[in-house]
Amino acid sequence: MRLVLLDSPDEVRRNFYPLALSRPLWELRCGFSSLGEKLIAKVGAGDVAYFVPDYMADAYRTKVERPLRLRSGLAVNDSSVLDGDDLLIVDPRVKADSFNVAGRGPSEVGLDEQGDVLYARVAKADLAKLPTGDIGKFIAAAKAKLPNVRSALPTWQYIWDLVLANAEQITADFAAAGQSGVEGKVEQPNAIRGSKKDVYIAPGARVHPMVVIDAENGPVYIDQDAEIYPFSRVEGPCYIGKESVLFGAKCREGNSIGPACRVGGEVEESIVHGYSNKYHDGFLGHAYVGEWVNLGALTANSDLKNDYSTVSVMLDGRRAIDTGSTKVGSLIGDHVKTSIGTLLNTGSYVGAMALIMATGKPLPKFIPSFAWFLEGVVTKGFGKGKLYETAKMAMGRRGCRWSEAEQAMWDAVFEMTAPMRNEAVKKGRRVMLAR
Amino acid sequence: MATVEERVKAVTARVLKLDADEIKPEHSFTVDLGAESVQSVELVAMFEEEFGVEMDEDAALSVETVGKAVEYIAEVCKQQGVDVEQ
Numbered sequence: 001m002r003l004v005l006l007d008s009p010d011e012v013r014r015n016f017y018p019l020a021l022s023r024p025l026w027e028l029r030c031g032f033s034s035l036g037e038k039l040i041a042k043v044g045a046g047d048v049a050y051f052v053p054d055y056m057a058d059a060y061r062t063k064v065e066r067p068l069r070l071r072s073g074l075a076v077n078d079s080s081v082l083d084g085d086d087l088l089i090v091d092p093r094v095k096a097d098s099f100n101v102a103g104r105g106p107s108e109v110g111l112d113e114q115g116d117v118l119y120a121r122v123a124k125a126d127l128a129k130l131p132t133g134d135i136g137k138f139i140a141a142a143k144a145k146l147p148n149v150r151s152a153l154p155t156w157q158y159i160w161d162l163v164l165a166n167a168e169q170i171t172a173d174f175a176a177a178g179q180s181g182v183e184g185k186v187e188q189p190n191a192i193r194g195s196k197k198d199v200y201i202a203p204g205a206r207v208h209p210m211v212v213i214d215a216e217n218g219p220v221y222i223d224q225d226a227e228i229y230p231f232s233r234v235e236g237p238c239y240i241g242k243e244s245v246l247f248g249a250k251c252r253e254g255n256s257i258g259p260a261c262r263v264g265g266e267v268e269e270s271i272v273h274g275y276s277n278k279y280h281d282g283f284l285g286h287a288y289v290g291e292w293v294n295l296g297a298l299t300a301n302s303d304l305k306n307d308y309s310t311v312s313v314m315l316d317g318r319r320a321i322d323t324g325s326t327k328v329g330s331l332i333g334d335h336v337k338t339s340i341g342t343l344l345n346t347g348s349y350v351g352a353m354a355l356i357m358a359t360g361k362p363l364p365k366f367i368p369s370f371a372w373f374l375e376g377v378v379t380k381g382f383g384k385g386k387l388y389e390t391a392k393m394a395m396g397r398r399g400c401r402w403s404e405a406e407q408a409m410w411d412a413v414f415e416m417t418a419p420m421r422n423e424a425v426k427k428g429r430r431v432m433l434a435r
Numbered sequence: 436m437a438t439v440e441e442r443v444k445a446v447t448a449r450v451l452k453l454d455a456d457e458i459k460p461e462h463s464f465t466v467d468l469g470a471e472s473v474q475s476v477e478l479v480a481m482f483e484e485e486f487g488v489e490m491d492e493d494a495a496l497s498v499e500t501v502g503k504a505v506e507y508i509a510e511v512c513k514q515q516g517v518d519v520e521q
Contacts (some may be wrong), residue, residue, distance in 0.1 A: 279471070374473050381476050383492030429484055432477060 001103040002081060003045035004089040004137060005036055007052050012093070016159045017315055018333030018351045018369060019290050021413050024052040024060065024094035029256060029271055030162040031169030032177065032239050038096035043088060043103050049081035051135045055412035084131040089120040089139065093155040097172065100153075109143050110151030117143055118151050140168035158321070160313065160328050163288050166271055167218065167254035171236035174219035175201070184222065198236060202226070207317075218253060226258070226398065247279060259396065268303075270329065275398055287329035290352065292394050293336045301344035302362075303329035311347040317366040317420045323347065333369060335391050351417060353387045353410065368421035370414055377428030378421070384414050436520045439486075440513070446481045447501060450474060460502030468501075482508060488515045508516045 007013065007024040018027055040048055052060050054077070061076040075081045088103050101110065101119055107126045110119045120142045122130070130141045137353075156162060156300035180197045182203030191201055194215035201207060204225040213220050213233050218237030222228065226240045231248040234240070238251060239259020254269035262277045268285040272278070287301055304327055305311060312320040312329035330344045333352030338344075340407030342358040350356070351369030359376045367373055372381020388410070392402040401407050437445070440460070448455035451468050464470040470478065479495045482488075482504070488511050498504045511521045 353480050372476065374476055379480055380492055382496060385493055425480075429480055432480060433484065 001045065001086045001088060002047040002049060003040060003043050003103070004049045004051065004081065004087055005039065005092055006089050008091055008093055008402075010053070012051070014315060015157060015208040018287060018331060018349060019159055021352050021369060021417070022056065022059075022290070022334050022409065023154075024050065024056070024092065026050075027416070028073070028156075028159070028162055030166055031256060031271060032173035035092050035096065039090055039092065039094070039099065041091075042096040042099050045088070045103065047085070049075040049078065051077055051195040055416075056409045059403070059409035062403050062405045064230050077135075079135060079138075082130075082135065082138050083127055084124070086124045087120070087122040087127075089117075089122070089142075091118050091155070092117075093157075094118050095156065097153045098154050107142075107146040109146050109148050110153065111143070111148055112153075114152060114156070118153050118155065120146070122146065158313075158323070159288055159327065159331055160323050163269065163271055163286050166256055166327055167237045167269060170221070170239050170254070170256060171218055173239070174198070174221055177221070179221075180257075184224075184226075188200050194236070208232075223258070241274070252285075269327070273334075275395075275400070285329045286327045288334065289330075289332045290336070292334055292335035292391065293332055294338070294394070295332075296338045296342060296358075298340055298356075299338045299344070301348065302346040303327050312382070313347040314349055314366040317349075317368060317424065335387070335394070337390065339433040351420075352413060353384070353391070355381065355387065355390075366420075366424075368424050369417040371421055371424060374433075377431045378424035379428055380425055384410075404433070438520045439509050440501075442485055442519075443501060443505050444514065446485050447478065447504075450478050450481055456476055458501055460500065462501050463499050464501070464504075465499070471476070471521060486517060486519065488512055488517055 005026050013020045027034050057077040086104055103135040105121060107123045108121050109117055112118050117139055122142060129145050131137045179200045182201045183203045184201040186207040187209045189209055190207060190211045192213045198215035198219040199213055201222045202224040205222045207228045208230045210230040211228050213234050214234045220234055220236040221239045222240045223242045225243045227245045229247045232246045234251045235253045235371050237253060239256045244258035246262040247264035249264050250266040252268035255267050257263055257272045259274045261272050264279050265281040266283045270284050270296055271288040273291045275291050276293040278284055278295040282298045283300040285303035308326055310322055310324055310326055312322050314320050328347045330348040330350060332350045335353045336350050338356040339358045342356050343362045345362045345365050348365050350367045353369055354367045354371045356373045370384050371378045374381060395402050444455045444458045447458055451470055462468055475496055479490060483490055486508055490511055498507050
């Protein structure tokens, strides 16, 4: 059986921007791992293929071919995988914990209430009925020709759903991992509160003296080669990813950090993707932060409104979406850089590659991708070329390479996000002219 | 209609808070007129607004003097079909 992860249509993917601008939905993280890793583990698939939006196919292919990520039968946007084996095609919005469809069985197509395909199980014997050259046509034909069933599988709807579910997911992932105890190095004196069976410190991890690990309200998992500096307090549920470093951080409950992040200050109920830095003081709460982000000293986000009303977020810069939650922080895309003292409003959207120079006031709630926010307005700044140079430099410092495929993907993102950015630049020009 | 040079000087004076009469073609925006990097971005934005053109950021921001800015903007206006007084 081959598992095929098929990314959602654009109109759905937009609900997961700015993170989904540069990755398929299954690369979003919650708890210890990505949504894709959870689905693969749940299905027990050894053979996995991927269909991503065309503009990111080459870049994604480059990423998944990194040696550590290699899986057998790996394929990206290769229609030949639609032949030769039983298939289980799954929409990555489906929550893995609830996914209860057997990999093998008679063909069936699971549809949600709107009639959208959540999964399609296609027995090898039925493949001859379907056009295998194009995934879009393949799914449409499967829906038309194979038995349909109404599926009530729960799905992720918006990017903030992952943040709000993170603490619970960490607890579930800790239980599933089935590991506890100290395999790394813990220097004394330090304190572990709660049950030691709710703490796991992986081989190669180092916990310096004067660290408090508080597992009283949830488990703490410190992954391989992570390092916790003195005066850090780590409250569970919490996952500190491989090679991440906490610098005297007040790491409150519900965080998933890393791999290879550097984090200080106060962080609460947030997800931080790999290679991002929040080295200094400043509060980050109920936030989702992408890769290669650098949050300058004293960057802080609000995650609760003064009147305790529910937080709204603008994913497109125009329409506010009520999250239904009183706690939502910032959604920060890949390669964002903020200056010292940046103040992010409740439910802020900071587009990928945006560069922020703080003014002392809270930022507008929507900053488009590739925006240079200078002197209180969105500008074209020094252009995307300078942002690419910065990205290359940041990646090079960590031994990673900026590829041509990656640049082509970002060029496409630049074009896709131009209307919102141009609108914000025009607004900024009006402000400049009025000064 | 004012010439390109007069308009460039007027915009520069407004953004950098200078007297337009004191601005010379040979003046460097940064060394002589004291433009900070953020003001350079604002200058490019205001030149685009003044002349109704789109400029390439890298090319525009590499222009060092007022005189070179006049030449560059005149060329961009020509390429983009915008009539200006030379």
